[in-house]
Amino acid sequence: MLLSNEERETLWRRVIGAIESYIREIPHRRVAPLLEPEKIRAFLQAVDFNTPMAPDQAVDFVVDGLLRYQTHTPHPRYYGLFNPAPTTMGIAGDALAAAFNPQLGTWSHSPMAVEIERHLIRHIGSRLGYDPSIIEGSFTNAGAEANHTAVLVALSKRFQNYAVEGLRALQAQPVMYASVESHHSLLRAARITGLGAQAVRAVPVDDDLCMIPSALQTMIRQDRAKHYEPFLIVATAGTTNAGAVDPLASLADIAAGEELWLHADAAWGGAAAFVPELKQLLQGIERADSITFDAHKWMSVPMAAGMFITRHPGLLSETFRIENVYMPKEADVLNVLDPYSTSLQWSRRFIGLKVFLSLAVAGWEGYAQAVRRQTHMGGRLRERLPTAGWETVNSTPLPLVCFVDGTHPKGKSSGYLAAVASEIVNSGRAWISTTRLKDQVPVLRACITNYRTSEEDVDALVDDLEWARSRVLSR
Numbered sequence: 357m358l359l360s361n362e363e364r365e366t367l368w369r370r371v372i373g374a375i376e377s378y379i380r381e382i383p384h385r386r387v388a389p390l391l392e393p394e395k396i397r398a399f400l401q402a403v404d405f406n407t408p409m410a411p412d413q414a415v416d417f418v419v420d421g422l423l424r425y426q427t428h429t430p431h432p433r434y435y436g437l438f439n440p441a442p443t444t445m446g447i448a449g450d451a452l453a454a455a456f457n458p459q460l461g462t463w464s465h466s467p468m469a470v471e472i473e474r475h476l477i478r479h480i481g482s483r484l485g486y487d488p489s490i491i492e493g494s495f496t497n498a499g500a501e502a503n504h505t506a507v508l509v510a511l512s513k514r515f516q517n518y519a520v521e522g523l524r525a526l527q528a529q530p531v532m533y534a535s536v537e538s539h540h541s542l543l544r545a546a547r548i549t550g551l552g553a554q555a556v557r558a559v560p561v562d563d564d565l566c567m568i569p570s571a572l573q574t575m576i577r578q579d580r581a582k583h584y585e586p587f588l589i590v591a592t593a594g595t596t597n598a599g600a601v602d603p604l605a606s607l608a609d610i611a612a613g614e615e616l617w618l619h620a621d622a623a624w625g626g627a628a629a630f631v632p633e634l635k636q637l638l639q640g641i642e643r644a645d646s647i648t649f650d651a652h653k654w655m656s657v658p659m660a661a662g663m664f665i666t667r668h669p670g671l672l673s674e675t676f677r678i679e680n681v682y683m684p685k686e687a688d689v690l691n692v693l694d695p696y697s698t699s700l701q702w703s704r705r706f707i708g709l710k711v712f713l714s715l716a717v718a719g720w721e722g723y724a725q726a727v728r729r730q731t732h733m734g735g736r737l738r739e740r741l742p743t744a745g746w747e748t749v750n751s752t753p754l755p756l757v758c759f760v761d762g763t764h765p766k767g768k769s770s771g772y773l774a775a776v777a778s779e780i781v782n783s784g785r786a787w788i789s790t791t792r793l794k795d796q797v798p799v800l801r802a803c804i805t806n807y808r809t810s811e812e813d814v815d816a817l818v819d820d821l822e823w824a825r826s827r828v829l830s831r
């Protein structure tokens with residue numbers, strides 16, 4: 357395991373060289389590989405761990421394998437789920453985090469790292485409209501963990517004995533509300549908290565795929581009449597499927613009237629707060645009790661960096677703090693918080709560094725420009741698609757377009773749309789996907805996830821779609 361100084365230096369150069377040529381060459385590569393599990397397993401047979409490899413040989417092997425067998429989400433023609441092209445500062449941040457390896461379990465082991473994360477949570481929370489003096493939060497592995505945290509915090513707030521006695525001590529079954537278009541991590545959170553997936557009430561959406569407040573209100577009344585215990589409303593600000601933003605202010609009114617916790621899942625859409633002309637989309641988010649925000653979505657840091665942010669100080673500790681004898685105790689004396697007592701995680705990696713370096717160097721203005729540019733590219737795609745006979749079916753200012761083929765009788769069927777998407781993906785020219793809106797309506801889906809995606813890239817996608825259509829129709 358010990359490398360000499362010279363060996364290390366050679367290794368670093370190799371790694372940096374591989375990173376730099378990857379960044380430069382991505383646009384010339386296929387976006388997605390052919391998916392061949394047997395080939396990858398055969399490729400891996402070359403390494404059996406009985407014959408140690410030289411460091412540069414091991415690095416070359418991995419780089420070669422990743423180049424061949426990866427959907428290149430940093431590719432400017434990757435129009436997928438929100439997986440970004442990582443910022444350069446973020447890549448540097450992750451390398452530094454690995455080398456310094458701060459342990460973010462406790463404040464006293466990593467004061468600088470913990471304070472950097474606190475600083476970020478306050479600044480980002482304040483961009484989202486919270487009063488910085490009361491913001492608390494925690495970095496999470498990703499958005500799913502932040503949503504899980506929200507369910508746990510809302511449970512602890514509503515049911516005082518939940519932490520000690522658990523769900524079985526409750527008189528009634530707790531229930532929570534989220535739109536049919538909300539993220540499925542909420543269902544899983546309900547499952548693993550022991551609430552059960554049935555505790556998640558799927559609230560219907562309108563034609564714009566936004567939650568219908570009156571439907572929510574009715575469901576809450578009906579549940580109360582049947583002696584269920586509502587405890588949480590989750591508003592989605594930027595759905596995964598179609599970029600819909602639930603009516604946050606109306607949901608905040610209902611939450612206030614019903615005395616329920618309001619959580620805003622703004623994993624990717626929250627970045628709309630970085631540009632004045634999009635900010636009003638999120639109006640009311642500042643009234644949410646807590647927010648999920650993912651920096652590895654529209655802040656484009658390397659995977660993964662989620663945040664749970666709340667305007668109720670103290671609740672994270674009430675939810676997660678466990679008394680024990682072996683952990684360092686300085687936090688109480690210093691009046692600071694140990695991350696392990698405010699998080700689902702215990703030992704934890706320095707997730708915030710890649711966010712800190714990216715934001716420190718780009719500044720808010722750099723992020724505003726990136727969000728604006730991607731929004732512009734989304735707008736261009738939305739305009740260009742109808743000229744080639746595609747019908748766009750979602751409406752959102754966010755750069756995510758759902759569409760079907762208006763030129764052919766089969767153009768709205770799931771089989772046809774899936775065939776078009778796989779022609780595109782298999783060609784290696786771009787990556788798009790299919791999904792279903794309201795769990796029913798099949799559509800093609802393309803999202804601008806990359807701050808390098810250009811007008812030329814968008815136009816090429818429209819051309820590729822015409823090509824894919826003709827291939828499918830000629831079968």
Ligand SMILES: *Cc1c(COP(=O)(O)O)cnc(C)c1O
Pocket residue numbers: 438498499500501503539541592594595596621622623624650660662
């Ligand atoms: C991405 C996303 C999630 C899940 O976050 P991960 O970072 O993938 O765990 C949850 N909700 C929304 C709206 C998302 O876009």
